Amino acid sequence: MSRTRELWKRVPAPVVDLALVAAAAVDVWLNLWDDTRLGVSLAAIGCAALAFRRRFPLGVFLLTLPVALTQDVAVAPVVALFTLAERSRNRRLLAVGVALTAVASSTPWPVENLTEAGRTMTLILFVYSLATAAAPVLFGQLVQTRRDLARRLAEIEEVREHERALHAQAVLARERAQLAREMHDVVSHQVSLIAVRAGALQVATNDTDAKEAARTIRSLSVTTLDELRTMVTLLRASGGQATELTPQPTLADLRKLVESSGTHAALKGELAPAVGTPAQRAIYRTVQEALTNVRKHAPGATACIELWQDGDAVGVTVTNTPPTRPSLSLPGSQQGLVGLRERADLLHGTLESGPSEEGGYQVRLRIPLSTD
Structure with missing residues (x-):
């Protein structure tokens, strides 16, 4: 068949x-x-x-x-x-x-x-013609429904793949955040003590060899601290890909994301180039997840992505209109917004989501510039 x-x-x-x-x-x-x-x-x-x-x-x-x-x-x-x-x-x-x-x-x-x-024969012919005409209409509606269902099933599979990727990304981000905390709280603290003790020994001793050894230990300790701070920053900022060999998305990639999202979306506003890479990545992922939810839960809706800066904070607001077509009840892991909130917490920001006054849905991310 x-x-x-x-x-x-x-x-x-x-x-x-x-x-x-x-x-x-x-x-x-x-x-x-x-x-x-x-x-x-x-x-x-x-x-x-x-x-x-x-x-x-x-x-x-x-x-x-x-x-x-x-x-x-x-x-x-x-x-x-x-x-x-x-x-x-x-x-x-x-x-x-x-x-x-x-x-x-x-x-x-x-x-x-x-x-x-005769009226009787005309009426009989009318009833027969009515039944005959209803058959192609019912069959046409069946074909239309089947086509819509096939398209929605393809969207469901795409959304599931995306949710699995986001879930894996969120798990990896939590593990990296935990590793970053351990490195910051334990390793950095101990290396700092080594540097302080080496500095004290360098000042207190009169032995030339001991002074030189203490200076070397202190210099290496400071260099190690700088490298640890860089590693901690990278671990906190990493978006959760299995490898960091490929460039991570930034605000420069946002317009391409909107254009290829498969939804009717418009990008408004701009942010200063001074916005840090972690904040840019968080904004990108927020827009990505919000547009995915629009395609999944609000078929036919239009979305507006607004970049904004409010004093010492930057952020993005994604608002979509109500759906124009009925949506199917799709299964989800509910990890998308959870992962975005965890990402916002790492940057000391906030993520708010909920229905809008017009009957659509809104997602709003705010990140302080001082902690970017």
Whole structure:
């Protein structure tokens, strides 16, 4: 079954449309009822219009109604109804389309023959035509739902992969933060004591060799302290990748992130170049996670990313509008915002998130410049 579907997908769309036009023409030729110039012209227009059904589904449907009225055919109106149902989400429009098709198919032509056909027979034909017209609409809606579900399943898998990466990043960040604290509180403290004792020995001793040895120990201790401070800074600032061989994202990469996020997002504001690398990375990750949540929980929504500086603090606010399409209930590890709050805490900042007044959602990160 899947192999047949794959083969069907490989058929070019123009070939399918031309085949449907040919099928509708054959249907008209076999069931030609009104062979007047007007009837044939309306039938030709309705059949030819099927070639444009993908671009103008509503217009093509309206052009097939005269065919259903003047000729005893089924292919053209059924194909037009199916295309309209596959591409439209307006249930009221589809219901009106079914009713119009049923009326056109059951009304005798010319209209003067209505009295000859009888009201009972016309009513029976109307009910039969109504059921016939409802079938392609239901099938078209089924195809539309299946396509939406396939797209959402792909989004779910993408979001899961992203959440797994963020969770692993958050775990690694916590481990590095713990390692940084241990290095700062234990190793740095002990090396500082060695440097102080070596300095004291260098001043107190009169032995030249001992003084030189103390000076060397003190110099090495100071150098080691500087290297330890650098390592602690790197451990606290690292974003959680398995390796630091690749460059970490900064504010310069933010516009590219917004453009490739798959959402309708706008970036506003600027920050001074003096903002430190840890703060830039935290802002980048916050925007990345917020846009992921917009794509996951608010399909069709637009987002606004605003960079700002308030006195001695910098930050970013990501606000999205309410979704325009219903969202599926997606499973999540709930680690995305947790990881962002931990990252903000390491920089002595704050992260706030919650619904906005307009019915959307807002994420706000604030980082003090003095602790950047």
